[in-house]
Amino acid sequence: MKRYSTLLIVLLILSVFTTACANSEKTEGTDAKNKYEGLTVKIGVQGSGGLFGKAREEKWYETEFEKLGVKVEWAEFLSGPPMTEAMASNKLDFAGLGNMPVIAAQAAGIPIKVISQAIDGKNNVAIIVPTNSTIQSLADLKGKKVAVAKGSNAYNFLYRSLDDAGLKDSDLEIIQLQTDEAQPAFESGGVDAWATWDPYITINTLTGKGKVLTDGEQSGILSPSFYIVREEFANKYPELVTLYLKVLNKSLAWEEANQDVALDRYAKERNIPVEVIKGTLTRSKSINIPVSDEISKELQKTADFQFESKNIRKEIEVSTIIDNQYIEAADKEPLK
Structure with a gap:
């Protein structure tokens, strides 16, 4: 009788252990399946296309x-x-x-x-001026109006470039404009120079609207993204x-x-x-x-x-x- 009781206990222990393992595997599988439940990844881009x-x-x-x-x-x-x-x-x-x-x-x-x-970061940011501009160097920006988007990589490039040239921001008029505002201002002569990034550098230089005054490769001031x-x-x-x-x-x-x-x-x-x-x-x-x-x-x-x-x-x-x-x-x- 004792022999059968011992066997019954062993079988009960095995049954509990097997059930626990099965439940564990089921839980782990459920957790893996539900890990991303309802998740939406939000991806930001600058503009459309490209x-x-x-x-x-x-x-x-x-x-x-x-x-x-x-x-x-x-x-x-x-x-x-x-x-x-x-x-x-x-x-x-x-x-x-x-x-x-x-x-x-x-x-x-x-x-x-x-x-x-x-x-x-070598050529993607630059300070450009109109093609017919008499501005030849950073020193010539003194007293001029320069457009830039505040907080952008071009903003940093402008300020570091001015510092290297021995100029303070108070030596010129810095106008904070986003690209959709800066482009027409640049074309109309509303600003004398524009610190910006591509594709605006290339668009203006290849269409004859502007020329590069300085960029990262020339100045050594990199603007990596x-x-x-x-x-x-x-x-x-x-x-x-x-x-x-x-x-x-x-x-x-x-x-x-x-x-x-x-x-x-x-x-x-x-x-x-x-x-x-x-x-x-x-x-x-x-x-x-x-x-x-x-x-x-x-x-x-x-x-x-x-x-x-x-x-x-x-x-x-x-x-x-x-x-x-x-x-x-x-x-x-x-x-x-």
Whole structure:
């Protein structure tokens, strides 16, 4: 009798153990399935069309994210600062923007991570003047009107360039204008110079409306751009950050393999000549690479200058928000 009682106890223990394991596996499976339930990834872009325009048309992001049950939502912006403001209110997860908006966001305490470098920064930002202008050097800007979008990478480039030339912002009249306002002001003579970025540099130089006074390559003041993510999102869904960069790599691979098609497409989107688009891509070639120590140091120079100029309220260490783990993971395992 004792023998049968012992056997019954053993069977009961095994039954409980098996049930517990089954329930555990069921719970884990349910958790994995529900991890992204109701999640919508919000991707910010500056304007429509371009590299992201092709991806949006082909639904490359939607296709990859929906495999995980995640929806994709797009939001268009005119410049970087509004993008970081959207991140601050949890209304945006990913964005591509210039160096100054990144620095301003970190200084303002907006929790973001820099996940890759988007543009090298040598020729994508410049100070341009009308073709018939008598302005030959930065010193000639004294007493002149210069347009710039406050908080943009061009804003930083302008102020650092003036500092190198021994000029103060009070030596000229700096007019804060977004690109849609600055272009007509530049064409009409409402301003004497314009600190801006591409495609506006190329559009104006190739159409004969303007010429470059100085850019990053000439001055040594780089204006790299970056891809960033909302920090909370990255901490919670690191694999989705890597996926975002993988799809971006796919888009860049398409552009590289179909250059003529891409040029024609981008030209039609903006209703401008192919030559202008070709010049734009030369000045602002899109990349998606880890942020090097050299670029990190250049970004720190900008941050230090902006603090000294009281354009940001506190000193920051930019290396603390640079995180290359996602782009390194994306490069190791590209999309099939």
